[in-house]
Amino acid sequence: MATILGIDIGTSSAKAMLLDIEKGVIDTVSEGYDVSIPEPDCAEQDPRIWWDAVVNILGNLRDKHSAEFSQIKSIGFSGQMHGLVPLDSEGNPVRPAILWLDQRAEAELEEINKTLSEKQIADILHNRVFNGFALSSLLWMKNNEPDNFKKIAYVMQPKDYIRYKITGEIGTEVSDASATLLFDVRKRRWAEELVRELGIPASIFPKCLESSDIAGYVTEEAAEKTGLRKGTPAVYGAGDQQAQSIGNGAVREGLVICNIGTGGQISTYSEKDIYDSEMRTHTFCHCINKAYTIFGAILCGGMSLKWLKNNILHVDSFEEISRQAAEIEPGSGNLLFLPYLSGERTPHMNPHAKGVFFGLQLGHDSRYMSRAVMEGVTFALKDSLEIIESMGITSERVLASGGAAVSEVWLQIQADIFDKEVQVCKVKEQACLGACILGGVGAGYFKSIEDACSRFVEFEEEVYKPIRKNVETYKGNYITFKMLYENTKEFMH
DSSP, X not given: OOEEEEEEEOSSEEEEEEEETTTEEEEEEEEEOOOBXXXXXOOEEOHXXXXXXXXXXXXXXXXXXXXXXXXXXXXXXXEOOSOBEEEOTTSOBSSOEEOTTOOOOHHHHHHHHHHSOHHHIIIXXXXXXXXXXXXXHHHHHHHHOHHHHHHOSEEEOHHHHHHHHHHOOOOEEHHHHHTTTXXXXXXXXXXXXXXXXXXXXXXXXXXXXXXXXXXEEOOHHHHHHHOOOTTOEEXXXXXXXXHHHHHTTOOSTTEEEEEESSSEEEEEEESSOOOOTTOOSEEEEOSSTTOEEEEEEESOSHHHHHHIIIIIIOOSOHHHHHHHHHTSOTTGGGOEEEOOBTXXXXXXXXXXXXXXXXXXXXXXXXXXXXXXXXXXXXXXXXXXHHHHHHTTOOOSEEEEEEGGGGOHHHHHHHHHHHTSOEEEBSSSOHHHHHHHHHHHHHTTSSSOHHHHHHHHOOXXXXXXXXXXXXXXXHHHHHHHHHHHHHTTHHHHO
């Protein structure tokens, strides 16, 4: 018997998966935690919370599956992207990590855009600089916390911190590094010349390799805390979006992933290094084949539904939200929702964007609002899909994942709004599965990513197909959805 461990450091929870290299997934366990909002527009987490959660879930896995846990041969990692984890020379966090949700670096965005030319940003970074990315957060530290900034010896991403705690080795890999906006995407190396112009020392960037390379081995101290066997190899891993693409089997061109978790992403695989000329989408390094991932991202996907559930409707479960939404016809009685509750990225790149309910009438109730939120989030993701397809990238079908993939009504909404067939992977924690596959490939237990995907990625039998009547309804509502933002954006600032 041989097993692979995959660890995923998400925004709202840490997860760990055990994968039998012959039989498939054994179990997945998780532990939740909160995002800290110390001030308006700020979003942080203490990295030590992630580590405590990982220690707990590994203990849980060990207790439930002691024999399989003792046979772990390799470890892979996945994690939330873009944020900033600054460490001092002793490997301790200088301050809480600044997350991708953070919106505090307005002045720094202006500084970046004044210092760097549009051509530099396009040619080197391939992405428009935005709040919540490590570059803008790092500059914010430089300008607002100079004492903490001087203490920084290394910058890394959330999953890199957990791998460091397990192996004692500082480092990162290309998929997460390219999503910091401190990275030359085409050359797959740190953009040292560019960031020096912004007064950021290149010495704080750790070594950066490919995702399935061996990063280190479980230390004696980590073995004592986690129960892992000392000397077990660990690969670098990948950002959660790239790892999730592996877990969904989307390792070739033509497949599109719609992930609706806390935020939301439409993503696809590309052999070519291409990017949107207006930089409304993102192009980052993929974790396989030295390829690229192209995706659009919204900030409040599942978070919009959570906001409705907790702050407005005060219902007990998301299942109740789905039940209510299912009672209403597509189009929600012409009630529209803009899901820009914390600003927006694709396509607007506008930190000042605001959420909107439009078209409320006396006949509307919680059922209409529930469905309108699901539709509004999907309309926002359709914005991303349209841009990606305008770049010449074809999409045969949509692979749905994240919390929205457990709601039948939301899956049908996606099929109708995207006008594409939608499928769901049987393994629900695709980022964890991707981490396991990376770990298995790096340690030589699988021949290739593609081979492992063919063995472990399976889809539910039901395929959600577009219903023509609904498609036509949504076409009109989508036009109004886009016009609504254009006609209110000046008031949002």
